[in-house]
Amino acid sequence: MSESHAKQIPVQLESRIQKLASDAPTQPWLNKQQKQALKDEIKQLLKQHNAQLVAHYYVDDELQALAEETGGVVADSLEMANFGAQSAADVLVVCGVRFMGETAKMLSPEKTVLMPDLEATCSLDVGCPAKEFAEFCAQHPEHTVVVYANTSAEVKAIADWVVTSGNALQIVRHLKEKGEKIIWAPDRHLGNWIEKETGIEMIRWQGHCIVHDEFKSFELDELCTKHPQAKVLVHPESPASVVDQADVVGSTKVLLNAVQTMPDKEFIVATDYNIFYKMQQLAPEKQLYVAPTGGHGATCKSCAHCPWMAMNGLENLRDCLRNMAPEIVLDEEVRKKALNSVQRMLEFSRQAGLVQTK
Template structure:
């Protein structure tokens, strides 16, 4: 354990040195492991990190997240070199639809407007009219004339939630899901709410891992009051709330930051094994390797990026 601590300390110092030397920043998603979050310049959700990627003056962006996030950073900041420390850091939800499947679906519905969740590949975004996050999906759909049929993809739970809230009958939903949120059920939540009766329940709306939870809330399948908050909203709520105990329904990586910023409060995961195996592929050793060897670059082809930026910019404007 001591040897590992020394190794991590040395790597941390080297990463900080290399960032200055190469004019690089490290962006880490909330679901990254703690050592990776600790060396990051910014920690947040994919939308926040994408915005930061567009605002930075850094020459290199080391994106500690999953592949579609690095793609989005590349699309927004084509003049930057975007690196992801592990090419296998994919996304099961993004993989649930490919460009050929979307083209076929569009051909079957030629007059429909395509709304793609941000958890999609660059090629799918390039075929879309709008992108969205869980927090602004309702706003995006409401901005589209009610007469237009909407093809919503790829998260079936988020799509069902949006359809329930907007009461629109002309939303067609792709049957995709992510391996994490599929494992968080209303039964899990109700069991924990019954066990921790004084805990404040928070669910994060900007990650696919909780979209099924949002759907169950809208259907009344979950007992008690629920607070649907963005990442920063979650963190702010944890700081200002008079409660000292919280039930958190999302990927467990965010608990590290919550506990670090609020040491006197208790944060309990609704499901301890709500772990994104792809997010956990990135380690501090891989971050160091990425900086030293300029690996692995994520560069979206110009023709795809030119089309994909349109729905992304529409998403940013609405959010």
């Protein structure tokens, strides 16, 4: 086994991730009148509590629209963290998954940080338990620990650096120039892409995103044959065989920019399909196709949507504002340790012009 493949996820943990995903509750169906009543109440509660919505591109399009309409933000995880840190709101309501709420609380301990459902997690987070990861890092004390944002506060507290898909390449290149050896966690595909792009070899934890991991290169070949003019946009959490077929590889922000600025009229997109809301908002004249996740004989050609992102809905968003719960609460020692690695990322990103500063 090569050093870069030094840590595999145990089979029992893999089973737990799949069970958590399959058990994730779905949101109830609501008619137009019910939705509008919920939206009206949410807007009123946001004003009442001086609260702002911080939503990820992968949540339901109605939540994204609501965040935009009420002065909040729809963004990737890096921009979400930056926005929350600079917000004048007393309350941040994070529509996304738990690590995003935890990062908001790290940066804004004086604010109340709510989430519609604290059980909304991430396979990368679940697949990198802090205790096991700490033991793994202890075996390589001479290495700099770099973790993806899709990890718990406890894992971030172990790390030297936190990165997102929007700044990982730049930060790893920076560390390589300094001659540092790197432990990378948890996404194996993103780590593999970074190794190829930078020429550095990292000790990689073998986690994966259950959505991006399912994109199929042979099915993508067939879709490209049907749409020969379409450009292929791929998030680097996808398998190498899919990344290799891409015209553009990058974070959600990079993929959004590609749709908006490239002259092509058709795009095949290999990431969570809820990004289509923002893509079509930015480029309404473009034709978008979801990259396939199903193999031959599958009932779903593309099931590219995170089950935990889908746990955010209008009803539980309304309820969390009514009850001011559930709230993100972090152990203060863990928060401070994790904050060091997150702030290091944000400061680097600001200096590199990767995020905007008010």
